[in-house]
Amino acid sequence: MEDCDFNINIAVVGIGLIGGSYAMALRALNPKSIIGIDKDRKTLDYALHKGIIDRGYETGGRFLKEIDLVVIALYPKDTVEFVRNNIQNFKMKVLITDTSSVKRDVVNSIDAFLPDGMEFVSGHPMTGRESRGIEFASADIFIKANYIITPSNGNTSRGLKVIDIMARRIGCSNVTYVSPEEHDYAVAFTSQLPHAVAVSLMNSHEESSMDHIALFAGGSFRDATRVAQINSGLWSQLFIMNSDKLVNEIEKFQKTMDRLKTAIMYKNADTMNHIFQNAVRRRKILAKR
Amino acid sequence: MEDCDFNINIAVVGIGLIGGSYAMALRALNPKSIIGIDKDRKTLDYALHKGIIDRGYETGGRFLKEIDLVVIALYPKDTVEFVRNNIQNFKMKVLITDTSSVKRDVVNSIDAFLPDGMEFVSGHPMTGRESRGIEFASADIFIKANYIITPSNGNTSRGLKVIDIMARRIGCSNVTYVSPEEHDYAVAFTSQLPHAVAVSLMNSHEESSMDHIALFAGGSFRDATRVAQINSGLWSQLFIMNSDKLVNEIEKFQKTMDRLKTAIMYKNADTMNHIFQNAVRRRKILAKR
Incomplete structure (x- = not known):
């Protein structure tokens, strides 16, 4: 995956308000495909029917070997667990990002077990909404939002750059770098x-x-x-x-x-x-x- | 003034956001005239120019003898002072109401010096706005708002009824009676x-x-x-x-x-x-x- 080229395979994990919105906004970057992962079959069917995702899975699996970018929109603990449970499934050079609104524990946990080569760049779009669920998802929630990236020792300049560019391309107006602690x-x-x-x-x-x-x-x-x-x-x-x-x-x-x-x-x-x-x-x- | 007839002379004291909105909303009740009182000459000129009031005065005075209903939209202390300073000017049967958001002190103070015959019915439209000033006034602020009336011993059923009907006619959907304390x-x-x-x-x-x-x-x-x-x-x-x-x-x-x-x-x-x-x-x- 080139720095500014999103002609890649993307997986979005957790197709709720935030994950669904990512899938919709990422479509505009013309990826090869967008895979949705959600434990709720109805949610996957809805997202498939609306063309928000190209394929849907209820859980991670071998299909992740094809995925270049994984965007996780789960609760913090589930985010860590998803990465942990799929270490064997990820592509060797996979780039993983998340959307959790607490960072220290998530970054420390994942950094502790993520193998060399795989990279986790933690991010937080400042885009809360009151409603929940794919029905309320919209590519617009990112427009002019602030996007926080919390780099860790494991990050490369390439990894950070991809998430930075992704954030701007989906519409965020500010990308700010702070430590997970900050x-x-x-x-x-x-x-x-x-x-x-x-x-x-x-x-x-x-x-x-x-x-x-x-x-x-x-x-x-x-x-x-x-x-x-x-x-x-x-x-x-x-x-x-x-x-x-x-x-x-x-x-x-x-x-x-x-x-x-x-x-x-x-x-x-x-x-x-x-x-x-x-x-x-x-x-x-x-x-x- | 009949209970349901607003073919009367009305004065609104304090032509800011709330007072201006009262003047605009009361116009729809077809009063004989709406007099505006405001210490700021520019505000009066604006309100006259826009037809929100028919005449403007910078302070109370003998002209109040013609006024049947006085709506005071000042700070609580200024509300008390306006009534105190104009006791000699009011019509004998005047009905006075206010919009203060504290009631006990206002009601007790005015009740203590208001002569028999004159009546003060304290009210509070639940219609705050962030903006200030006549420029932001609108008859719409009362639409579906709650209106609180805080009766005191000095009130007559006629006085209460007039303010109740006024509140409903300007668009409020609930009129609730509670004591000033409550x-x-x-x-x-x-x-x-x-x-x-x-x-x-x-x-x-x-x-x-x-x-x-x-x-x-x-x-x-x-x-x-x-x-x-x-x-x-x-x-x-x-x-x-x-x-x-x-x-x-x-x-x-x-x-x-x-x-x-x-x-x-x-x-x-x-x-x-x-x-x-x-x-x-x-x-x-x-x-x-």
């Missing part, structure tokens, strides 16, 4: 903490009072709790794999919240205004990016 | 707490790290911090006027967050899943309303 530090704050907050906001009142509360719940509450409709299985795994960093972020947030609480308790308008203006300045920077 | 209890949770959380989320990292953080900030972070671009003057007033209830909500939230933090710290997947599933159930109830 990635996990950032997502603990920017993704896991807002999820933990949303869940805690919803749980701080009784379920029986929700009908009444709904009458008063305007945009601020609905926005802050949107992601409380959380995928339990995935997020308990993500929180556990990044436990140390997330706990650290929760504690920083709790301290900041305590300062505001004290200002409210003592009706200290000056401190409150100072706190608010700090938040406004930070949010403006975020709004620009 | 209103403030609910908004401490549904509006003030999410604002306090958004501000604290933004402030828990250094301003200098925001450019980097923006690369990782997906929908969950952006949604949770949207209202961190807060109007300091208004929100410090709201937080102070509802200090006791808001502090109570922050503490409930902190306890809920602590339970989740402990589960994360001990990597307790079962507890985490239980917490997540509770949040999912509650958020589903909210989504339906």
Whole structure:
């Protein structure tokens, strides 16, 4: 596979919202073929019927010997297991990438057993959606998204370049390189903490009072709790794999919240205004990016 | 003024986003006239030019003697002051309403000095918008919104009925009656707490790290911090006027967050899943309303 040539065989593992979107977006790069792997037969049939994939398998196997690029869109633990279980099946020069939203454990685990010659470049498209499943997949989710690549010692400049170019060709506007550690530090704050907050906001009142509360719940509450409709299985795994960093972020947030609480308790308008203006300045920077 | 007849003179005080939207929505009720009061001359000129109001004044005055219904869309303290300063100007049978998002202090203050015959029915349309100013006003903000009325001892069934009908005629789908106390209890949770959380989320990292953080900030972070671009003057007033209830909500939230933090710290997947599933159930109830 040449650096800028995607005239290759690609496998996408996990044909849900993200995997399905990859398959759709990668089609525009004119690959030789796109193979879909998903344990759910109906999902494969749907993806075949829609032309999203050319062939479908319920699990890995010898057919992987033909595959140049493997894109894994599974939960982090399943990502590691898929690679581990298919070491014998992969092509000697295979390039593997993933989409997990925790990196340190995934990269360390795979690097520990991946044979020389095979390469794993870990990536994370910043493209979450509320919905799940192939029906909601769309090539558009990558348009102008940020794409994070977390290089490790096992990576070659060629491997990194292929994933970089892939990310740009499917529509991402920024490709950023950070260490797996730095990635996990950032997502603990920017993704896991807002999820933990949303869940805690919803749980701080009784379920029986929700009908009444709904009458008063305007945009601020609905926005802050949107992601409380959380995928339990995935997020308990993500929180556990990044436990140390997330706990650290929760504690920083709790301290900041305590300062505001004290200002409210003592009706200290000056401190409150100072706190608010700090938040406004930070949010403006975020709004620009 | 008959119960269902809005062929009357109306004054709207404070021609910003909310006041301007009231003026526009009330026009459809075919009032005799809509008078605008705003300290900013340019705002009045804009509203006159657009036909949103028929006459404009920079402050209250004798002209209020002709006004049957006064809708005040000012900050809570300014709402109280406007009524206090114009007691001599109001018509004997005037009906006054407001839009403040804290009620106990506003209702108690005005009830304490309002003469017999004049009536204040406090209301709160659940229609926040991020933008400010008459340019963003629209009659549409009331469509299908919830409208809260907080009756007090001074209210008559006629007064309540007029505001109820007004709320429905401008497009609100639910009109709910709760005490000022109960209103403030609910908004401490549904509006003030999410604002306090958004501000604290933004402030828990250094301003200098925001450019980097923006690369990782997906929908969950952006949604949770949207209202961190807060109007300091208004929100410090709201937080102070509802200090006791808001502090109570922050503490409930902190306890809920602590339970989740402990589960994360001990990597307790079962507890985490239980917490997540509770949040999912509650958020589903909210989504339906």
